[in-house]
Every structure is written in structure tokens, then in C-alpha cells.
Amino acid sequence: MGGKDYGRANPAGRQYLRECSGRDVARTLGDTGIRILVRIMGLLLVALAAQYFVKGVADLGVIAKQSPQ
DSSP states (O other): OOSOOTTTSOHHHHHHHHHHHHHHHHHHHHHHHHHHHHHHHHHHHHHHHHHHHHHHHHHHTSSOOOOOO
């Protein structure tokens, strides 16, 4: 099993790279871009939560399941 396992090597170095790239993204997007991105991510989170909620209610039999067409 030759070669190095870079997936587990130097976690502090990987964290440093993540933080540097995060600063670059923040600088590129600016305040307005970050606010827009946060709102889009929030909207996606709400959509996923609604999907899980409806599926759970359908699995309980409270509402009818849709059959695939």
C-alpha cells in the first residue's frame, strides 16, 4: 500500500486552506452577494424541510400519496 494518504494528512493545513478560500469567496461576493447566497440557501433548506414533512405525513397515512405517472 504505497503512497501517501492525503485525506488524513495535516488537518491544520486543510483548515487553513478552507479559511483562506472562504475569505476569497467573501471578498469576491461582497456583503450583498453573501446576503443573497444566505437567502438562497435558506430557501433550499425550507424546501427540503417541507418535502420531508409532507413525505412523513404521507407515510403516516394522514394525506394520500401521489402515485408515479
